[in-house]
Amino acid sequence: MPHVVFIAPRFLENTNRYVRAFAALDITLSLVSEDPAEAIPAEVRGRVAGHFRVLDSLDSAQLIHAVRAISGSIGRVDRLAGVLEQLQLPMAEVRDAVGIEGLTSAIARNFRDKDRMKEVLRSRGVPVARSVLATSRDELVAFVAQVGYPVIVKPQAGLGSRATFRIESDDELAAVHSPTPGQPIQVEEFVRAREHTCETVTIRGKPVWRSGTRYFPSPLEVLETPWIQYSVLLPREADDPTWTSFHPINGDALTALFADQASTAAGTALTHMEWFLREDGSSMVNEVGARPPGVQIMPLMNITHDMDMFTGWAQLMALDTFTPRPRVCAAGSAFFRGQGGGRRIVAVDGVERAVEECGDALVEMRTPKVGQQRVDTYEGEGFAIVKDATTEGVKRALRALIQNVQVRYG
Ligand SMILES: Nc1ncnc2c1ncn2[C@@H]1O[C@H](COP(=O)(O)OP(=O)(O)OP(=O)(O)O)[C@@H](O)[C@H]1O
Ligand SMILES: [Mg+2]
Known part of the structure; x- marks a missing residue:
């Protein structure tokens, strides 16, 4: 029976869905959390072999200590899983340090660092917006001179569209704080397009199932426009070419990002890719997370495929298996x-x-x-x-x- 450690920073509603999913599998389950053991949902407590409490679940040194302690008392750890975007790199560092199969930090950085992600994709011929990681005002200005306004500025490892802005003019550019080598800014050409997602299950690098959504309107427009409320649509037609014509690009992008580890456990993942569809029909990859999607896309996938994707993901991570389901609504x-x-x-x-x-x-x-x-x-x-x-x-x-x-x- 594989021994899986799941990192559940706090035992909150969403995290507990995953805890329950892992607890229902035929595995040895251990948990690492910031919350005390008493906060583990009562109905799964009996299923938890080991638990280790950390102060900060995003600190890889603390996680390494926790996972070593668990493997010392319960046994060798076979898989390490967690849902949060910010956990992906620390977890990869733990895998590297302790020797656990799965996403290594070299590959995790391809997903977490927006500059590196774009470089990797570009070098493999995957369409992405022109971009640069500016480390000085001169670089920022030179990039704008090359691509023209508007441009997008965002953090190198962003999340939730925070600190992400559309810059339309020299005046607005002057108001952007100057990047430095220590605090660089990711700057990209502005892509005028509809925003879609592609959720892909890969097993050792091979796509075995895909789903996709459309955002109405784009997250950036929502934040720019106070009266707009945001929505996400998962269509009935799994074969709608609007989505399926992107699949080859999605496959190429994942192959590029998993790199030489695609055929290992690193390539077993549920990925959440955001992509742009432009008026001329061409598409571009915006960004990819090697983790389950947010904005309720997990429940949407459950409803539209009459399945439990929380269990599906747990099974994928723990056992390397997935049962694809057709779309029903x-x-x-x-x-x-x-x-x-x-x-x-x-x-x-x-x-x-x-x-x-x-x-x-x-x-x-x-x-x-x-x-x-x-x-x-x-x-x-x-x-x-x-x-x-x-x-x-x-x-x-x-x-x-x-x-x-x-x-x-x-
Ligand atoms: N090059 C671009 N052209 C046009 N719009 C962009 C571009 N880059 C980002 N955006 C807009 O900003 C939003 C946030 O950017 P991005 O997805 O790169 O960052 P994030 O903070 O990781 O996002 P998330 O909200 O998915 O966590 C995008 O969903 C999109 O609306
Ligand atoms: Mg995004």
Whole structure:
């Protein structure tokens, strides 16, 4: 029986879905967390062979210590898994140090470092936006002179579109803090396009299953435009060429990023690739995470394929197996985000009307609550998940949600 260590920084709702999924497998399961052992969900506690508490689950030195302690008491660790984007590099460092099969830090950096990712893809002929990691103002200005406005500036290892801006003019460029070798800035040509995702299951480098979504509108537009609420659509048609025509690029990109380790356990993954589709029909890779997707895409994949992707991912990570499922319907998620100034929600309107208009399409709804603290992300303070037999039905339901539900800060 393989021994799997899962890193669950805190035993929160989403993380616990994965904990339960691993606990249901025929494996020896150990956990590393910042929370104490008492916080492990009661129903799985009996299934947990080893537990080690760390102060900071993103600190690879602490993780190495924890995994060594667990292997000392329980036995050799065969796999190390965790969901968070920020965990991927520290976990890879642990694998390197302790000698665990899977994503090594050399490969994890291909996914985590946006500059390196683009270089690797470009060198293998995968289409990506022109970009540079600027370490001085001169480099920043020279790049803009080459590609023209607008450009996008973002952190080298970004997340949640934080500190990501569209720069339209010399004045705006002057307001960007000057990059330094210690604090470089990733700068990219601005791609005018629709944003899609491609979720791919690979086993030892071979794609065995794909799904995909479209973002309405793009995460950056959501953050730039205070009144916009964000939604994600997973269409009914698994063979829609809008998505499938990207698959060869997706395959090439993953082969490039997994590099010489594609055929090892490093190439066994669920990846979440964001990609641009331009008006002329051409596509480009934006970025790739070697981890399960966020923005409710996991539940959307479950609904549209009548499966449990949390278990599917656990099985993939622990046992190198995956059972592909066909698509049976369309689904989508809508994110409720407040408008106005202020740090707290003071009003939530239009919920009843939205629910009524959604009808049977509504699967789950977490409405933001008055008094709830403002969060400055495109995911906002609440969400709803909808499904329908048709893609059009899901679009209608998503529209009903984001047009009716209004959240105000004050
Ligand atoms: N070169 C580009 N051209 C146009 N828009 C871009 C470009 N790069 C990023 N964006 C916009 O900014 C958003 C965030 O960028 P990116 O995905 O690279 O960073 P992130 O912080 O890792 O994102 P996430 O929100 O997925 O965690 C993208 O979803 C897109 O809307
Ligand atoms: Mg992104």
